[in-house]
Amino acid sequence: MAHFTKATSLHDWLNQRLAVDTLRRVLATEYWIPKNINFLWAMGMVLAITFGILLISGIFLLMYYQPNVDLAFDSVNYTIMQEVGYGWLWRHVHGVAASVVFLIIYIHMFTGIYYGSYKKGREMIWLSGMLLFVAFSAEAFSGYMLPWGQMSYWAGMVITNLFAGGSLHADGLVEWIRGDYVPAQAFLNRFFMLHVLLIPLAILGLIGLHFGALRIPHVNNQDGEELDFEAEAAKYKSGDKKGSKVIAFVNDFMSKDMMVVGIYLIFFFYLVFYHYDFAMDPVNFDPADGLKTPAHIYPEWYFLWSYEILRPFSTDVGLIAFAFAQVIFFALPFLDRSPNAVPASRRGLFKYWFWAMLIDMIILTAMGKVPPEGLFSTIGLYAALTFIGLWIALPFITKFEKKV
Amino acid sequence: MKELFILAVVTVFTLLTYWLVEPFAHSQMHKHYESEGFVYKDLPALTKTGDVARGKDLVMGAGACAGCHSIEVEGMPAPMDAVTAAQSYGVNPPDLSNVGAVFDAKFLADLIKNPAHALMVEHKFDVNKGQMHPMTQFYGAGGDIDQEIADMVAYLQSIAVKQEELTPKMAFETACGRCHAMHYEKWTQIGTKPAFKKKQDSLAFDAKVLDYQDALSKYMGTLPPDLSMYIRSRGEHYIKTFVENPQNYLKGTAMPRVGVNAEAAEKVIEHLEDVGDSKRHERDAVGRNVMIFIFIFAIFAILWKKEVWKELH
Amino acid sequence: MKNSSRRGFMGKAFGAVAGVGAVASLYAMKRSWDPLPSVKAAGFTTLDMSGYKENELVTEKWRGKPIFVLKQSAEMMKKAEANPKDMERLIKIGDAYYLVCLGLCTHLGCIPGYDSGEQTFLCACHGGMYDFTGEVTKAPPPRGLDIPPFKIDGQKLVLGEEGPEYKKMLESGITLRA
Numbered sequence: 001m002a003h004f005t006k007a008t009s010l011h012d013w014l015n016q017r018l019a020v021d022t023l024r025r026v027l028a029t030e031y032w033i034p035k036n037i038n039f040l041w042a043m044g045m046v047l048a049i050t051f052g053i054l055l056i057s058g059i060f061l062l063m064y065y066q067p068n069v070d071l072a073f074d075s076v077n078y079t080i081m082q083e084v085g086y087g088w089l090w091r092h093v094h095g096v097a098a099s100v101v102f103l104i105i106y107i108h109m110f111t112g113i114y115y116g117s118y119k120k121g122r123e124m125i126w127l128s129g130m131l132l133f134v135a136f137s138a139e140a141f142s143g144y145m146l147p148w149g150q151m152s153y154w155a156g157m158v159i160t161n162l163f164a165g166g167s168l169h170a171d172g173l174v175e176w177i178r179g180d181y182v183p184a185q186a187f188l189n190r191f192f193m194l195h196v197l198l199i200p201l202a203i204l205g206l207i208g209l210h211f212g213a214l215r216i217p218h219v220n221n222q223d224g225e226e227l228d229f230e231a232e233a234a235k236y237k238s239g240d241k242k243g244s245k246v247i248a249f250v251n252d253f254m255s256k257d258m259m260v261v262g263i264y265l266i267f268f269f270y271l272v273f274y275h276y277d278f279a280m281d282p283v284n285f286d287p288a289d290g291l292k293t294p295a296h297i298y299p300e301w302y303f304l305w306s307y308e309i310l311r312p313f314s315t316d317v318g319l320i321a322f323a324f325a326q327v328i329f330f331a332l333p334f335l336d337r338s339p340n341a342v343p344a345s346r347r348g349l350f351k352y353w354f355w356a357m358l359i360d361m362i363i364l365t366a367m368g369k370v371p372p373e374g375l376f377s378t379i380g381l382y383a384a385l386t387f388i389g390l391w392i393a394l395p396f397i398t399k400f401e402k403k404v
Numbered sequence: 405m406k407e408l409f410i411l412a413v414v415t416v417f418t419l420l421t422y423w424l425v426e427p428f429a430h431s432q433m434h435k436h437y438e439s440e441g442f443v444y445k446d447l448p449a450l451t452k453t454g455d456v457a458r459g460k461d462l463v464m465g466a467g468a469c470a471g472c473h474s475i476e477v478e479g480m481p482a483p484m485d486a487v488t489a490a491q492s493y494g495v496n497p498p499d500l501s502n503v504g505a506v507f508d509a510k511f512l513a514d515l516i517k518n519p520a521h522a523l524m525v526e527h528k529f530d531v532n533k534g535q536m537h538p539m540t541q542f543y544g545a546g547g548d549i550d551q552e553i554a555d556m557v558a559y560l561q562s563i564a565v566k567q568e569e570l571t572p573k574m575a576f577e578t579a580c581g582r583c584h585a586m587h588y589e590k591w592t593q594i595g596t597k598p599a600f601k602k603k604q605d606s607l608a609f610d611a612k613v614l615d616y617q618d619a620l621s622k623y624m625g626t627l628p629p630d631l632s633m634y635i636r637s638r639g640e641h642y643i644k645t646f647v648e649n650p651q652n653y654l655k656g657t658a659m660p661r662v663g664v665n666a667e668a669a670e671k672v673i674e675h676l677e678d679v680g681d682s683k684r685h686e687r688d689a690v691g692r693n694v695m696i697f698i699f700i701f702a703i704f705a706i707l708w709k710k711e712v713w714k715e716l717h
Numbered sequence: 718m719k720n721s722s723r724r725g726f727m728g729k730a731f732g733a734v735a736g737v738g739a740v741a742s743l744y745a746m747k748r749s750w751d752p753l754p755s756v757k758a759a760g761f762t763t764l765d766m767s768g769y770k771e772n773e774l775v776t777e778k779w780r781g782k783p784i785f786v787l788k789q790s791a792e793m794m795k796k797a798e799a800n801p802k803d804m805e806r807l808i809k810i811g812d813a814y815y816l817v818c819l820g821l822c823t824h825l826g827c828i829p830g831y832d833s834g835e836q837t838f839l840c841a842c843h844g845g846m847y848d849f850t851g852e853v854t855k856a857p858p859p860r861g862l863d864i865p866p867f868k869i870d871g872q873k874l875v876l877g878e879e880g881p882e883y884k885k886m887l888e889s890g891i892t893l894r895a
Contacts, residue, residue, distance in 0.1 A: 038407045060749045077633055078588055085748030088683045241715050251712050259709040262702030269698050273691030278426050285637035296433045301425045366424035370432045701734050708731040711724040
């Protein structure tokens with residue numbers, strides 16, 4: 001039993017029981033971040049805020065949503081959108097945030113790739129981040145099922161059909177996943193469970209892992225310079241804030257974070273109120289009809305690059321390419337054979353690899369949306385082959401990279 | 405400066421992706437049609453001035469309109485109930501009280517003379533093949549048929565409400581409501597469903613609606629969709645251009661050209677918004693306030709950041 | 718020192734602006750909890766008083782709760798007229814008098830049963846009893862059966878609306894607002 005003395009104040013009372021001062025130092029006022037960073041370093045906070053927005057708007061949707069195939073559509077489009085006080089606001093916020101979060105995730109990911117923040121001790125940050133990407137993808141997919149519109153139903157049909165494994169004809173597996181022969185009540189209910197409970201819990205756990213993995217290696221900086229955090233922290237604490245190469249999380253990093261968040265929220269709320277069709281596709285405002293396929297089915301924009309890798313090939317080859325695309329990003333720290341942890345601009349061929357990968361994924365995204373015909377399917381095929389080729393080339397490009 | 409450059413790069417790639425995925429892709433998926441502004445270029449202009457009194461005689465007499473159509477404003481009820489009418493003709497013939505205010509005059513004239521042509525369903529009702537449209541065409545009362553039709557149209561316009569009195573709901577019910585339900589406002593093809601105390605009465609009404617819908621589905625080939633959320637799933641432009649000429653978007657469809665005039669079209673759109681997007685005014689008002697607030701929020705965040713970082717640079 | 722206090726001020730100012738946003742969000746959240754318009758609209762029930770039989774208890778529904786309607790017979794009226802408290806509990810529609818009350822015991826909310834022979838209500842849960850005008854005659858219920866807000870409209874009774882007769886009952890303490 002630790003020794004407790006009579007508290008001199010409320011602060012002292014909490015300190016003796018919860019060590020709030022130590023927590024404050026370790027997590028906030030003496031959590032050291034490099035000073036040599038740009039606004040892209042705020043994307044983590046932007047993601048945390050957006051996830052918080054999704055949670056809170058989700059709570060109010062959850063109060064009125066009915067996970068029943070006959071009631072779901074109207075519970076969203078009548079009850080929530082037109083009856084509940086500010087229900088339309090929570091729905092618009094939730095839909096737009098679910099789409100914008102992936103824009104920020106991709107910016108965050110590519111920032112990490114550009115600055116080499118996945119190597120030299122930071123592999124677990126990268127891996128936990130990729131797991132978060134997978135978890136968010138599952139969360140987005142399961143959430144999209146819930147309004148039970150035409151796109152919900154047919155996306156559910158198509159994506160679960162993938163698990164038949166082409167020539168493997170694993171129809172039993174597909175039926176087991178759905179709980180029925182087609183997406184129906186069982187399917188809706190279990191994806192409701194995943195979306196509202198299981199995956200959010202997994203995300204919270206993974207965020208904890210992601211933050212934990214960041215503590216020992218510390219946040220990276222714009223030049224990939226290896227800092228002596230002890231020395232720089234000492235400079236800062238002694239009063240030389242200008243000379244120190246580090247800043248404190250609270251208030252230094254936090255104030256810059258909040259500035260970026262403020263500007264982000266202008267963009268975010270503009271979309272919520274004035275420009276939301278990209279996030280709430282009109283096709284999903286038709287109630288689900290298992291006997292009528294829409295003229296054009298497509299996933300949400302953030303899945304398009306991956307969807308397009310599936311499309312140009314024959315069934316089995318496409319499934320293999322698709323599976324490859326899902327996991328290959330995990331292998332990045334291990335495929336990159338160069339020891340250089342510096343920005344891509346200083347890494348010879350890797351610089352071209354980076355921009356080629358980014359542009360290729362944008363091309364794949366665009367081709368994934370348009371009908372797979374004529375010129376579009378040709379471009380899509382070459383873009384998919386380029387994607388695979390870039391990853392195969394990566395170990396070779398980086399092995400011969402000059403050490404910086 | 406470097407940060408602004410990075411922001412520019414991120415913005416350019418984001419906007420490029422957005423443009424490719426939204427405006428560009430949608431232009432590839434859907435053909436864009438310009439609205440003709442409800443002028444009905446293909447229909448002949450009205451050359452005669454109609455006489456209301458003569459028109460009334462024709463409508464009540466040689467026109468034989470009242471054989472199928474009610475005219476409630478003149479106290480003339482429908483010859484049969486909606487369900488029986490649908491089972492006989494495929495759809496319930498509309499009440500004629502307000503057609504003069506809702507439909508275009510050229511359209512009405514052509515409709516009386518050649519229904520399948522005005523409605524653009526000649527591919528389904530080919531006179532030469534003996535496939536008759538349920539509405540029989542007017543062969544004239546012995547005089548100048550165009551004058552007679554002009555008279556009938558003039559009469560219909562005279563008994564209709566004024567444009568200012570035509571509510572969005574009235575426009576919708578007249579133009580669309582006999583084929584399209586809107587369950588978000590309890591509108592069925594046979595009228596608004598009343599509140600029933602006894603469950604049997606409620607079920608009996610539902611059964612009548614289903615009987616009507618069966619007859620309608622047989623006539624149209626499929627049940628015309630419920631329009632409750634169509635303003636969000638199709639949008640104003642698509643609906644207006646679709647209603648002007650359904651064949652553009654759905655070749656071979658049984659949906660007729662509706663024939664509304666431009667003002668009635670606006671009101672139909674407004675009614676669709678009232679039912680499917682009823683919170684749009686609140687959304688605009690709250691949006692304005694939130695945008696003002698978030699600008700102030702961002703400014704204060706920038707000011708705080710500048711203060712904190714003054715001693716860090 | 719001036720710098721640090723200016724920094725502190727800006728931080729607090731920003732916090733205050735953020736707080737305004739938080740309060741506005743809380744207001745929107747509170748409104749989302751409000752009963753829906755369709756629920757509030759369903760809060761009115763109209764009873765057609767022409768069909769009830771004397772001394773025959775009929776249970777209607779209002780806002781999800783049972784409503785007892787008991788048309789008073791001549792015999793019951795003779796007893797009631799002797800007791801002004803009883804008369805104040807009855808509603809006169811046309812020439813007839815009715816007991817219209819919530820069918821929920823004022824003790825702990827069970828539904829009492831009516832014995833048309835004894836002309837009494839007995840609540841099986843804890844033995845409370847009421848007479849044919851809903852006045853409590855045996856403990857433990859603390860007061861007579863509550864009267865819902867009502868408005869007389871010819872031969873109809875609209876539950877959920879507060880007519881002058883109901884307001885008089887509230888003022889004289891015959892019932893609490895249900």
